[in-house]
Amino acid sequence: MSTPTGLDLDALVAIDVHTHVHADAHGHKALDDELGAAAAQYFKGDPYDPTVHDIAADYREKGMAAVVFTVDAEAATGQMTLSNEEIAEAAAQHPDVLIPFGSVDPARGRAGIRTARRLVESHGVRGFKFHPSFQDFEPNDRRHYPLYEELESLGVPALFHTGQTGIGAGLPGGRGIKLRYSDPMLLDDVAADFPGLTIIMAHPSVPWQDAAISVATHKANVYIDLSGWSPKYFPPQLVKAANGLLKRKVLFGSDYPLIRPERWIRDFETLEIKDEVRPLIMKENAIRALNLAPAAQR
Numbered sequence: 001m002s003t004p005t006g007l008d009l010d011a012l013v014a015i016d017v018h019t020h021v022h023a024d025a026h027g028h029k030a031l032d033d034e035l036g037a038a039a040a041q042y043f044k045g046d047p048y049d050p051t052v053h054d055i056a057a058d059y060r061e062k063g064m065a066a067v068v069f070t071v072d073a074e075a076a077t078g079q080m081t082l083s084n085e086e087i088a089e090a091a092a093q094h095p096d097v098l099i100p101f102g103s104v105d106p107a108r109g110r111a112g113i114r115t116a117r118r119l120v121e122s123h124g125v126r127g128f129k130f131h132p133s134f135q136d137f138e139p140n141d142r143r144h145y146p147l148y149e150e151l152e153s154l155g156v157p158a159l160f161h162t163g164q165t166g167i168g169a170g171l172p173g174g175r176g177i178k179l180r181y182s183d184p185m186l187l188d189d190v191a192a193d194f195p196g197l198t199i200i201m202a203h204p205s206v207p208w209q210d211a212a213i214s215v216a217t218h219k220a221n222v223y224i225d226l227s228g229w230s231p232k233y234f235p236p237q238l239v240k241a242a243n244g245l246l247k248r249k250v251l252f253g254s255d256y257p258l259i260r261p262e263r264w265i266r267d268f269e270t271l272e273i274k275d276e277v278r279p280l281i282m283k284e285n286a287i288r289a290l291n292l293a294p295a296a297q298r
Helices: 033-042 052-062 084-091 106-123 142-154 172-176 185-193 209-218 236-243 261-268 278-289
Strands: 014-020 064-069 098-100 128-130 158-161 199-202 222-225
Touching (some): 014 278, 052 064, 106 142, 185 199, 199 209
Parallel strands (some): 014 064, 199 222
């Protein structure tokens, strides 16, 4: 099945909806050395800062597609964000495996809204990533509603970090990063007020897993991605929901490069997930959530 993105959906083994670009072609990194080292220690891996081209090569070898993005947290951290435009342009060189998302800090206000539209209309961006804790904002703050309204009108999904974060983990004060901004219940307001906006809640939302399940069950426009945790640590209620009520609402995501897809899949294979549910999680649900199928087949 060919798609407007250039993906051959039938040939793909899986679609990873959550991968981070950690470096650009100019040597700039998405995280400073302290944050990068702390995150690697939290995830029990080695520091690795892949470019878009690195990710494309890795996922092509695996027969998978990947959603790629950075996080625009310049206002909160003072660290220069990687260029959305460069990420999108590099991803366009790999349309068989990469799906570019953008990231706009809600603090950018009207300029951010214009940027979001330009990224979609001129650079082929197909969604947006938000990290409320790292970007230092409350998702249901009505000051940010014009940005959500723009994304809803553009017909692209919004992917929000939820729950615990490895960014700043173990550092004094967590480097000032506040976990409460990533409570999934804050997204219930957004989902209710923007029913035409597809919202993906990233990660098992520990310590608010029950809230995330409740929101995804109640709101037709809300999904959960399973990135950021090895499946062997998934809360049991999440596994139960993935097998039942939410079998069409949960998505494979790794959190690459901090968790590699091969590690995630190896541990996922040990979970008691129904045979008919596994392909939904690994690929089919993402096709629907990301609007990847040709219009005639949706």
